[in-house]
Amino acid sequence: xxxxxxxxxxxxxxxxxxxxxxxxxxxxxxxxxxxxxxxxxxxxxxxxxxxxxxxxxxxxxxxxxxxxxxxxxxxxxxxxxxxxxxxxxxxxxxxxxxxxxxxxxxxxxxxxxxxxxxxxxxxxxxxxxxxxxxxxxxxxxxxxxxxxxxxxxxxxxxxxxxxxxxxxxxxxxxxxxxxxxxxxxxxxxxxxxxxxxxxxxxxxxxxxxxxxxxxxxxxxx
Numbered sequence: 001x002x003x004x005x006x007x008x009x010x011x012x013x014x015x016x017x018x019x020x021x022x023x024x025x026x027x028x029x030x031x032x033x034x035x036x037x038x039x040x041x042x043x044x045x046x047x048x049x050x051x052x053x054x055x056x057x058x059x060x061x062x063x064x065x066x067x068x069x070x071x072x073x074x075x076x077x078x079x080x081x082x083x084x085x086x087x088x089x090x091x092x093x094x095x096x097x098x099x100x101x102x103x104x105x106x107x108x109x110x111x112x113x114x115x116x117x118x119x120x121x122x123x124x125x126x127x128x129x130x131x132x133x134x135x136x137x138x139x140x141x142x143x144x145x146x147x148x149x150x151x152x153x154x155x156x157x158x159x160x161x162x163x164x165x166x167x168x169x170x171x172x173x174x175x176x177x178x179x180x181x182x183x184x185x186x187x188x189x190x191x192x193x194x195x196x197x198x199x200x201x202x203x204x205x206x207x208x209x210x211x212x213x214x215x216x217x218x219x220x221x
Contacts, residue, residue, distance in 0.1 A: 003035060003046075010034075010047040010067050018068040019203075022075045028101050029071055037094035037122045038064065051208065054091055054115055061208040062091060062115065065154070069177075069205055070095050076188050076202065077150050077175045079103045086145070086167065088138035088176075089154030089210050093119030093131075099152060100131040107131075107145055109138035111211050137212050141167045148172060155210035156184050170194065177207050180216070 011029060020026065035046035042052045051063035065073075073095070079085055079102035090096050090108035096119060100106045108131060110116040116135040123131050134142070140163050141151070147169035153160075153176030160178060168174050168191045178187040178201075185201040192198055 003033075006047040007034070010049075014049045014066075014068045015071045018072055020068065020071040020075050022078075024102070025071055025075045028074070028098055029067070032094070032097050032101065032126070034067065034094060036126060037092040037097065039092070039118075054118075055112070062089075062112065062155075062211070063208050064092055064094060065207055069207060070098070072186065072203065073152060073175055073177075074098050074102075076186060077102075077152050077173070079150055083149035083172075084145075086142055086148040086151045087154055088141070088151070088164070090119040090133045091115055091154055093122040093126075093133065095152070095154055096131050096133065097123060097126055097128050099150075100128045103130070103150070105130050105132075107142055107148075108133045109136050109142060110134070111137050138210065139163070139212050139214075143167060150175065153177065153210060156207045157210055157213045158216045159214075160187070160189065161213070165189070165191075165197075177205060181206055 038046045045052050049066055054062045083103050085099050085103045085106045087108040090110035096108045113135055116133050119133045146167035149172045151174040156177040170191050173190045175188050177184050179185050183204050184206050186203045187201050189197050189199045
């Protein structure tokens with residue numbers, strides 16, 4: 001496979017048409033080698049418009065998000081060089097790597113030991129030194145390291161836990177995908193004051209759940 005040609009096609013045919021037009025994001029995706037963060041068994045799928053299972057048999061549903069979704073989350077997060085970022089769900093470390101190129105520091109939480117090890121190894125191989133992968137449940141965030149300028153959710157949630165919102169500094173934002181199938185919404189929540197927020201939901205998609213995040217009770221008639 002011609003990796004550079006496949007990468008170019010991914011950007012031009014999947015990512016740009018999905019309204020990812022920030023030149024910094026497009027440049028990052030062209031230089032951070034996605035194929036190096038894909039499990040070896042699926043390397044041929046690195047640039048395909050699909051989610052890639054991170055564990056044998058897709059255990060617990062964890063997957064690399066489709067390239068266009070990762071790119072658009074990165075664009076919505078709009079991380080700046082002075083900012084401290086918390087990522088929930090490191091997975092293989094690819095989105096962590098993209099965030100680290102934009103941020104001062106990234107703390108990524110990963111509940112699965114196997115994936116935490118994979119992410120650390122991938123980031124080390126990529127020469128990224130301003131990102132830490134911590135093996136823990138991300139539901140409660142990382143209170144001891146808060147507040148954060150940006151929190152990015154690497155999978156979907158039924159609703160954003162208050163414990164995470166409390167760790168966003170005033171002027172900061174949380175970016176994630178919120179809701180239930182068949183339609184979830186990309187959600188950007190910006191903290192405008194101690195108890196005030198603005199929320200926008202610019203696009204729809206469906207992605208796998210973050211592990212251990214609570215579901216909303218179902219209504220039965």
